[in-house]
Amino acid sequence: MRFRHMLMAAAAVTAMALSPSAFAQDKTYTIGVSVPSADHGWTGGVDYFAQQTIASLSKTYPNLKFVLATAGDPGKQASDLEDMVATRNIDALVILPGDPDALTSPIMRVKKAGKFVTVVDRKLSQPGVEDLYVAGDNPGLGRTTGEYFVSRFPDGGNIVVLRGLPIPIDKERVDAFNQAIANSKIKVLASQFANWNRDDGFKVMQDFLSRFPKIDAVWAQDDDTAIGAIAAIKQAHRENQIWVVGGAGMKQAIKQVMDGSKLVPIDVGYDPGMVGTAIELTALKFETGLPMRGSFIVRSPLITQANAAEYYHPDSPY
Amino acid sequence: MPRADPSLPAAANPPGRGPKLRLNLHLLGPLLALILLVVLGASLNGNFLSPANIANVLARSSFTGIIAVGATFVITSGGLDLSVGSMAAFLAGVMIMVINALVPQFGVGFGVIAIGMAVGLVLGALAGVGNGLLITRGRIEAFIVTLGTMGIFRSLVTFLANGGTLSLNFDVMDAYRPAYYGTVAGIPVPVIVFALVAILGELAMRRTPFGRHCSAIGSNEQVARYSAIHVDRVRLLTYVLQGVLVAVATLLYVPRLGSASSTTGVLWELEAIAAVIIGGTTLRGGYGRVWGTVIGVVILSLIDNILNLTNVVSPYLNGAFQGVIIILAVLLQRSRRATS
Structure with a gap:
């Protein structure tokens, strides 16, 4: 009986290793998203795009769960990270640190717990903590x-x-x-x-x-x-x-x-939508198994009358 | 009760009310700081005393100025209101939403703006009633109540704006603009409103039972209670007055930029409290003067103005410059009193 279970498990592991898409469908992943609260227009945009991206990703990939937390100060954001690791058992963290210096060591603890870490917009005071860095220019x-x-x-x-x-x-x-x-x-x-x-x-x-x-x-x-x-x-x-x-x-x-x-x-431009880029790339890491570690710099484009329509989001609060 | 009145303010006054000379120096402290600041500004930049610059500075001061007049009463009666900045943002947000919602039905006109203003004033009074009841009936410290409502109002405006900015309908903006940018006999409208509020406030503080009761309660609540003053009612009234004055300031603020967001009115509460103290009112209550508050507000605005008109101080040191002036302004009056 026991032997048969083990055999089945081994077969399942082999099947997962062979086909990444099957692998993705079977297991549920939780991605924690931590962003500053909407204390001015730009962070309002960040919160909006985070919510939009999470809504659309949850629809496309039913096996992904998201935990979104907004924090008004670095202390609250650090506590949010502790809660996500301790009680929500996240597999990955996407964070736009309100104060990157203060949050470097809390983020390092998340990394040490074996989570995939994506840092958005602001550089941590220690290099090499994050797996993926998505930032504006x-x-x-x-x-x-x-x-x-x-x-x-x-x-x-x-x-x-x-x-x-x-x-x-x-x-x-x-x-x-x-x-x-x-x-x-x-x-x-x-x-x-x-x-x-x-x-x-x-x-x-x-x-x-x-x-x-x-x-x-x-x-x-x-x-x-x-x-x-x-x-x-x-x-x-x-x-x-x-x-x-x-x-x-x-x-x-x-x-x-x-x-x-x-x-x-x-x-x-300095698009708050970059938080969406970061969440998408992190989700794709789990869904496709493709390499996602590295840096992604979102350009600051010159917006003129000719190309303005491309950057116009009338529904966004920002 | 009427007989008890005259004796109370005398008891309320700190021992500074001594011989006439010292009294004058104490009285003139904030005025002296203001004059020094004006001389400094005029010597640094020739445009400092131009009518346009003076009009700008006074018009800008009017928001925190009107709020600070209310804060003078709250602080004199031994209270504190930290929620005024957030309340202003919230009232501005609601006013904008109400006006925008009415425009499709009633069109652009003074009627719509008047309704928006009325809604702002009523809401401001209600917010004051809320603060006041929690403090008097709820028996909670004013610091805690208004710290709580400060967070509530700030979150509400962020929620109403969906994290972004609420903007006034563009056509209404044109009709409403004169409330901030208009002038009567060359004086900007907000300056006139500020002056009226200040004069009425000074009269209320000096010449009415309400003003005297505020001092009495702030000086010694127990004695005031034994003197048959309705302590809770007077307290409640100071917070309602504060709420209404926040609304008045908001009526002038909305037409300036036609928008409200979570950054509106940030730290106005500290500016208002600082102005009150610079003006010679005591933070622990018992003694207040409205004209001093007006000078305090103008001093705070002038500091910013002088910093922008010159390159003398590195922008990184703006905060330090402000701190030094504020402390000096208070030192000028207090040190005289300490040596007396």
């Missing part, structure tokens, strides 16, 4: 924007820069931007933190407008900040002298680019 965002400014100002121009929060992402973008415009005649009059936020964009831009009589363009780095800056420019009736470039690809900004606005001529 921050220096690319700065460089692409800088190159566009250079192309618009062959004879020089006066610009102001509204930065994000004082964290590495912002620095990578600004450094690449400054490098791209280094050999041009563009003059950066001033730069100040506007925290990727509409109200702060409005305030800082108001002050820049009263400080500088001649501004030709604004790099707001973020579409929310750009909306605030545009309101200030309109209040000062200078919308015919200044144009504004945001960033990240918010639907309202892309709509304006699509409609050929002079005030918002282009946008540069």
Whole structure:
């Protein structure tokens, strides 16, 4: 009796090894997804695309189970990981760490427990922890924007820069931007933190407008900040002298680019949908058995009137 | 009860009310800090004193300013409201949704905006009643109640916006714009509303039984109770007043950018409390002055403005500069009192 069971098990293992698809259908896998809560527009987009991707993957692959957790701070996110490993018995983790430095060691513990780990968007402080890294291109965002400014100002121009929060992402973008415009005649009059936020964009831009009589363009780095800056420019009736470039690809900004606005001529993408890319690739690791370990960098594309439709997601909250 | 009234504020006042000279220095502390800040700003940038810049700064101050007037009453009576920033975001979100929903039926016009405003004011008052009842009837510390409602309102606006941003209907926006961008006799509308709220607040604090009761309760709740003051009723009223004033600030905030999201009104509660304290009201309650709060709010706005108008301080040190000014402003009044 016992011997017969063992034989059957051996046969089953052989069958699974021979055909990856049969292997996938038999076993159930649980993928934990941990993302920051929707505390601003971009993370709102992240949550939306995570939910969308999970819904469509659950339909396509009934043997995949998902656990989605949103966390408002690093402490909560670390606890979420512990719960996922201890009580939900996950096979893989997809995580967009709110604070990558603080979450490096909790993620390492998940990795040590033998789980497949996918890290999204932000680099951990230790190299080689994650199996798969899916991220946006921050220096690319700065460089692409800088190159566009250079192309618009062959004879020089006066610009102001509204930065994000004082964290590495912002620095990578600004450094690449400054490098791209280094050999041009563009003059950066001033730069100040506007925290990727509409109200702060409005305030800082108001002050820049009263400080500088001649501004030709604004790099707001973020579409929310750009909306605030545009309101200030309109209040000062200078919308015919200044144009504004945001960033990240918010639907309202892309709509304006699509409609050929002079005030918002282009946008540069930094798509929150990258979390969906990460979940899909992780799911495919289990469904196909194909190699999925490595890095996947989602480009920061230049969005112009010609290609704006491709990046327009009217249903997304972002 | 009427006889008990005049004696209470005297008991409520800290010993700083000594001889006249010291009193003046104490009174003038925040004003002195404001004047120093204006001199600093004017010497750093020629546009600092331009009418446009002054109008910008005052108009911006009006949101936290109106909220801080309410906070002056709450703090004077020994309470605290941490929920005001989140409440403003929530009220803005609901107002936008109500107006957007009414436009297809009633078209774009002042009527729709008026309904939206009324909904905001009623909801603000109800939110205040909720906070106030939990504190007075529920017997829970104000810190805990409003910390809880702060999280609730913030989550609600995120939920209503589905994690994104609620935007006002574009055509309504045009009709509503003057409420923030309009001017009367060259003075921006929000500045006029702020001034009215501040004047009424100062009168209420100085000349009405309500204001005196607030001081009495904040100074010594037991004594106030024995003096036949309806402590719970006055407490409740301060939170309702705070809720209504948050709504008034929201009415002016919505037409500025026409949107509300989970980032709306973040840290307004701290700004409001800081303004109240800079203005000379004591955090533990018992003594409050509305005009001081107004100066506190303007000082906080001017710091940001000066930082944006110059390159003197590295942007990385903005927070440190703010911290130094805030501490200095309070030091100017307190050190005089300590030596007296």
